[in-house]
Structure formats: C-alpha cells, structure tokens
Amino acid sequence: MSNDIKDLKxxxxxxxxxxxxxxxxxPATVANVVCGFxxxxxxxxEPGDEVIMRVTDKPGITxxxxxxxxxxxxxxxxxxTVSVSVEHYLRSIDRLDIGLDxxxxxxxxxxxxxxSSSASTVAGLFAIKTLLGDDTDPSTLLPFAxxxxxxxxxxxxxxxxxxxxxxxxxxxxxxxPLDVVRLPHPAGLWCAIVFxxxxxxxxxxxxxxxKNIQMKDAVTQWGNIAGLVSGLFMQDIDxxxxxxxxxxxxxxxSMLIPDFYLMREMAMEMGAVSFGISGSGPSVFAFTRDxxxxxxxxxxxxxxxxxxxxxxxxxxxxxxxxxxRVLG
Amino acid sequence: MSNDIKDLKxxxxxxxxxxxxxxxxxPATVANVVCGFxxxxxxxxEPGDEVIMRVTDKPGITxxxxxxxxxxxxxxxxxxTVSVSVEHYLRSIDRLDIGLDxxxxxxxxxxxxxxSSSASTVAGLFAIKTLLGDDTDPSTLLPFAxxxxxxxxxxxxxxxxxxxxxxxxxxxxxxxPLDVVRLPHPAGLWCAIVFxxxxxxxxxxxxxxxKNIQMKDAVTQWGNIAGLVSGLFMQDIDxxxxxxxxxxxxxxxSMLIPDFYLMREMAMEMGAVSFGISGSGPSVFAFTRDxxxxxxxxxxxxxxxxxxxxxxxxxxxxxxxxxxRVLG
Numbered sequence: 001m002s003n004d005i006k007d008l009k010x011x012x013x014x015x016x017x018x019x020x021x022x023x024x025x026x027p028a029t030v031a032n033v034v035c036g037f038x039x040x041x042x043x044x045x046e047p048g049d050e051v052i053m054r055v056t057d058k059p060g061i062t063x064x065x066x067x068x069x070x071x072x073x074x075x076x077x078x079x080x081t082v083s084v085s086v087e088h089y090l091r092s093i094d095r096l097d098i099g100l101d102x103x104x105x106x107x108x109x110x111x112x113x114x115x116s117s118s119a120s121t122v123a124g125l126f127a128i129k130t131l132l133g134d135d136t137d138p139s140t141l142l143p144f145a146x147x148x149x150x151x152x153x154x155x156x157x158x159x160x161x162x163x164x165x166x167x168x169x170x171x172x173x174x175x176x177p178l179d180v181v182r183l184p185h186p187a188g189l190w191c192a193i194v195f196x197x198x199x200x201x202x203x204x205x206x207x208x209x210x211k212n213i214q215m216k217d218a219v220t221q222w223g224n225i226a227g228l229v230s231g232l233f234m235q236d237i238d239x240x241x242x243x244x245x246x247x248x249x250x251x252x253x254s255m256l257i258p259d260f261y262l263m264r265e266m267a268m269e270m271g272a273v274s275f276g277i278s279g280s281g282p283s284v285f286a287f288t289r290d291x292x293x294x295x296x297x298x299x300x301x302x303x304x305x306x307x308x309x310x311x312x313x314x315x316x317x318x319x320x321x322x323x324x325r326v327l328g
Numbered sequence: 329m330s331n332d333i334k335d336l337k338x339x340x341x342x343x344x345x346x347x348x349x350x351x352x353x354x355p356a357t358v359a360n361v362v363c364g365f366x367x368x369x370x371x372x373x374e375p376g377d378e379v380i381m382r383v384t385d386k387p388g389i390t391x392x393x394x395x396x397x398x399x400x401x402x403x404x405x406x407x408x409t410v411s412v413s414v415e416h417y418l419r420s421i422d423r424l425d426i427g428l429d430x431x432x433x434x435x436x437x438x439x440x441x442x443x444s445s446s447a448s449t450v451a452g453l454f455a456i457k458t459l460l461g462d463d464t465d466p467s468t469l470l471p472f473a474x475x476x477x478x479x480x481x482x483x484x485x486x487x488x489x490x491x492x493x494x495x496x497x498x499x500x501x502x503x504x505p506l507d508v509v510r511l512p513h514p515a516g517l518w519c520a521i522v523f524x525x526x527x528x529x530x531x532x533x534x535x536x537x538x539k540n541i542q543m544k545d546a547v548t549q550w551g552n553i554a555g556l557v558s559g560l561f562m563q564d565i566d567x568x569x570x571x572x573x574x575x576x577x578x579x580x581x582s583m584l585i586p587d588f589y590l591m592r593e594m595a596m597e598m599g600a601v602s603f604g605i606s607g608s609g610p611s612v613f614a615f616t617r618d619x620x621x622x623x624x625x626x627x628x629x630x631x632x633x634x635x636x637x638x639x640x641x642x643x644x645x646x647x648x649x650x651x652x653r654v655l656g
Contacts, residue, residue: 163367173555
C-alpha cells in the first residue's frame with residue numbers, strides 16, 4: 001500500500017475548510033482468527049471506542065476526559081497510547097505546532113482480547129487525519145498505530161490495528177517490511193462474541209505461548225491458514241469452518257478461559273461455523289451463517305457464564321468493512 | 329470432493345464400449361512452492377510420464393516394459409508404485425478379476441524433485457479409470473495415488489499426486505481427513521525449471537529437515553503462505569513473488585543443491601518473480617511473467633551448471649490445469 005503522505009506541513013489555507021473538532025468511532029477487532037496467530041484479524045461493528053478531538057490554541061496534546069475505563073487509563077498524554085500515537089503522526093508531518101484536546105470514551109472492556117487499545121489508538125489517529133484533511137490511504141497511519149500497540153502491549157503487532165484502521169478482514173503478510181493485504185469474506189458471515197470478565201493480561205497471554213514448536217504442527221497450522229484464506233476468497237463457509245483449527249496457541253491460551261471447551265461444544269452444537277479465542281483472550285468468538293444463530297449462541301454462553309458466577313459482555317455483529325468512521 | 333465410486337463392479341455390458349488399451353500422460357509437479365512445505369503443489373505441461381495399459385486375458389497385473397529409467401525401476405508388479413496403486417484401486421471396486429499389462433515410459437528424470445513417481449502413479453491410475461469408464465471425480469483416485477507415494481518415498485504425502493491428478497495449483501489443507509482445495513492462478517504465470525543432475529534422494533532430503541522450529545519462524549512462514557494463496561486468488565503476481573520466501577526448509581535443503589543461491593541471484597536479476605526448490609530438490613524453479621524470460625532463465629542456469637561440470641535438464645511451461653490426459 002502507498003506510503004505517500006501528502007503535504008500537510010502547512011496549516012489550512014484561506015478558504016480551505018479546517019475542522020476544529022471531530023467525534024469518531026473505531027471498532028473492536030478479532031485478531032489471530034484461530035489459525036492465523038499474529039497475521040490475521042477482522043473488524044466488527046460493535047463494540048468500539050470513541051474519541052472527541054478539539055483543536056486548541058496552545059501547541060501540545062492534552063487529554064481532558066476518559067470515560068468507561070474505571071480509572072485504569074492514564075490522562076498523562078506522555079503515557080496514553082492515543083496521544084502518543086497522535087504525537088508520532090504529527091511529528092512525521094512536522095505539525096507539532098498544533099494544539100489538541102482529546103476525550104476518550106471507552107465503549108468496550110479493557111483487557112478483553114478485542115483490541116481495546118487498538119480501537120482507541122485508531123480512533124485518535126483517524127480523528128487527527130480527518131481534522132487535518134489528510135486524504136492519503138488510511139494504511140499510512142499503520143506505523144503510528146503500531147507504536148501505540150507497542151506501548152500498550154509491549155509488542156508492536158498489527159493484527160488488531162490493521163483491521164481496526166482498514167476495516168474488513170486483514171492479513172499481515174510480513175512485518176519487515178510491513179505488508180498488509182485486505183481479504184474478502186462471505187457477506188453472510190456473522191460473528192458472536194462473548195467476553196467473560198476474567199483477567200488475562202496480553203503480555204502474560206503472550207508469555208505462555210511456546211517459543212519452540214514441532215514442524216509437523218506448523219505444517220498443520222499453515223495448511224489451515226491457507227484453507228481459511230481460500231475459503232474467504234471462495235466464499236466457502238464450510239471450508240472456512242474446517243480450516244479454523246489451532247494446534248499451537250489455543251491449547252495453551254484456552255487454559256486461561258473458564259470452560260473454554262465446554263463453550264465451544266455449546267456453540268458448535270448450536271450451529272456455529274467455528275469457535276475460538278479472540279486475540280489473546282479471554283473473549284471468545286464464533287462465526288455463524290446468520291444473525292439469529294449468533295444471537296442465540298451469545299445468549300447461551302452468557303447464561304452459562306452467569307451460572308458459574310462469571311460476568312460477561314456479549315456482542316453480535318457482521319464483519320465491519322468500513323473501519324473507523326465520523327459520528328454524528 | 330465426492331468420494332462416490334460408481335458401480336464398476338461388473339464388466340461392461342453388451343453394447344457398452346469397453347476400451348482394451350489406452351495411452352496416457354501425467355505431468356510433473358512442483359511441490360511445496362517455496363513457502364508451502366507439504367501442503368502446496370502445481371502441475372506443469374512438461375515433463376511427464378506415459379503409461380500404455382492393455383487389458384489381458386489373465387487376471388493380475390504385469391509390467392512388460394519400462395523405458396527411460398536406466399533400469400532403476402522394478403518390473404515386479406508387487407514392487408512398482410504404478411501397479412501397486414492400480415491394484416489398490418481395483419481391489420476397492422472389487423475388480424481384481426481384470427488382467428492388465430503396463431508399459432511405463434519415463435520421460436522425466438527420477439529423483440529430480442519433480443514428482444517423478446507421482447507422474448507414473450497418476451498415469452497408471454488415470455489409465456485404469458479411463459479404461460473402465462469410471463467417470464467419478466478424479467479426486468477419488470487420490471488415496472490410491474498416495475499409497476504409491478508411500479511406497480516410493482516412505483511418506484504418503486499428496487503435494488505431488490494431488491496436482492498431478494487434478495491439474496493446476498492444489499492445496500492439501502489437511503491429511504486427516506484428506507481435504508484438497510483447487511486454487512486459481514494468474515493466467516500469465518510461466519515456470520522455468522532446471523534439474524541439476526546430482527543425487528538428492530527424497531527420503532534423505534526429508535530427514536535433514538528440522539523437526540523442531542521456532543514459533544516466530546513458523547509465523548513468518550504462515551504469513552507468507554497466506555500471502556501466496558491471496559496472490560493466487562487476486563492474480564497479483566507481485567504479491568505472489570513477495571510471499572514466496574521460505575525460512576524453514578530452504579536454508580537446509582539448499583545445501584544439497586550446487587550453487588543454489590547463485591542460481592537464485594541469476595534468476596532474480598533476469599526478472600524472475602520468485603525462485604526456489606521444487607519438492608525436495610535438486611530441481612529448482614522460477615516463476616516468470618512470460619515465456620521468453622522463463623526460457624532465458626532456463627538457458628542461463630543450464631549454461632552455468634555446464635560450466636561447473638554438472639549436467640542438467642531444463643523445462644519451460646505454464647501451469648497445467650488439465651492434469652493427466654489420453655494421448656494420440
């Protein structure tokens with residue numbers, strides 16, 4: 001994708017409309033997608049985060065308000081992934097002269113495995129890009145979003161920020177150099193997501209993954225990712241389902257998720273195409289062929305979690321092809 | 329794919345035409361395709377093997393002639409992969425009453441990494457299938473062809489027999505259960521193949537591959553296979569080229585191939601899209617965007633091998649979408 005950044009190094013010219021505030025939404029994302037550890041992700045319609053960004057008179061970035069985070073996120077702009085990635089972007093276009101105030105409204109749980117930090121970061125970057133009238137390809141923002149991820153998770157991966165930014169289903173073919181490919185998907189694919197309210201920090205969820213694996217398991221895994229990608233292009237939901245198996249990461253990470261295999265059995269019995277961990281968990285997701293099945297699965301799994309005294313959030317969505325958007 | 333086998337358990341009825349001899353060709357194949365170890369392969373137009381099969385009066389299979397093998401292949405039908413796989417097929421349809429004589433004409437080098445045994449086996453199976461008027465999907469022959477591979481290489485893999493049998497570009501998504509997916513490819517993709525005449529037995533080429541690998545290398549590999557599959561569907565030859573990198577198998581197997589990295593440099597400088605080992609080697613192949621470039625690369629690499637006193641064969645082909653065919 002193009003990495004050109006158009007000439008934004010000057011304030012808006014006379015007669016050119018310069019927005020002075022904007023309210024944007026960026027979506028949650030499901031990374032890994034079972035067999036595509038660290039290279040696949042897709043965006044959903046809900047949940048997601050919102051950023052309200054206002055141009056101020058004084059150069060520099062402030063964060064005046066964060067809601068929905070139970071006080072867990074820093075208001076200090078040097079420590080918040082949103083302001084840090086926006087500052088990286090402004091530095092790259094030599095516009096550190098701008099003054100900005102940010103409100104961040106978390107509309108999704110933190111530490112859920114749904115790309116919470118990515119949604120915030122992408123909302124911030126999409127806000128400043130739109131404020132400045134930067135009409136370059138959104139993929140030019142990816143390196144800045146990855147900076148935010150590095151800060152949030154200790155690992156600058158792109159499998160949440162890329163789909164949050166570009167929308168749809170995204171393959172990160174390579175990190176060095178960064179090579180991102182938008183994949184198609186069957187229109188009728190629905191996604192049921194359940195977040196069991198248990199604590200699975202991303203850093204630790206990464207640390208428990210084996211560093212050394214068997215070649216034969218890797219072959220199984222890349223047969224499956226090739227099958228999943230083929231199924232997406234062929235709109236073959238059966239093939240997508242058959243391919244979504246993970247012999248390497250899920251056996252380990254599923255230990256951190258209450259009743260993971262029981263929830264899978266429930267979802268598959270109710271007609272899910274596939275079931276697995278979203279990102280590093282604890283959220284789980286199922287693909288289905290229709291909204292009704294996705295709703296029933298979400299309800300059933302949430303009911304089960306209630307029965308074992310675990311709170312949860314549930315979401316039902318198609319795949320979000322638009323990515324971030326301006327609200328209101 | 330369908331596994332129905334139509335009722336062939338009776339000899340041809342009166343009035344139904346039963347062939348009493350047939351001459352077929354089955355193509356060479358390039359397995360692995362650089363980043364798809366054990367799961368990807370494609371068929372080429374040349375070289376390939378030929379089988380002439382005749383119905384005889386006496387039940388059982390004989391092999392009356394093998395040419396082009398320098399006496400390396402067994403005439404004993406219990407030890408030859410062609411007759412063994414044909415016998416497996418006949419047993420499955422309860423037709424061991426049939427008498428057959430086989431001539432095998434090797435038109436390609438043995439031990440070349442071009443699926444030599446697969447081409448022979450598929451030619452034999454396609455011959456008997458056609459002789460008997462079996463019009464089920466060719467994929468029903470795959471398990472019998474894999475039996476032949478198991479005998480020839482000590483490993484019943486499908487990445488040569490599947491493309492030889494089905495034609496085109498093939499993904500073996502899974503072995504248990506067997507799940508084979510035909511992939512599209514850009515029409516304008518050409519293939520330059522050079523077989524340096526050095527000995528690389530398939531069994532040993534497998535044994536030198538690491539059994540344990542690093543997760544991070546596996547992630548690189550499955551990002552690439554996902555990129556290659558995407559490139560095939562998107563007809564994006566640049567993406568195909570960028571994705572055809574192998575960090576796991578090539579670094580080891582290339583040691584068995586004279587001047588592998590030098591040949592790669594030559595091919596890439598001459599405009600190849602990609603360059604790598606065919607199957608377990610020693611054959612190498614390059615994708616190109618046109619016939620002329622493929623021809624020039626083949627000539628240049630063969631000239632280089634001559635200079636270092638190694639004989640070679642060279643082939644130039646598009647991808648063979650037809651698979652085996654009846655000759656003459």
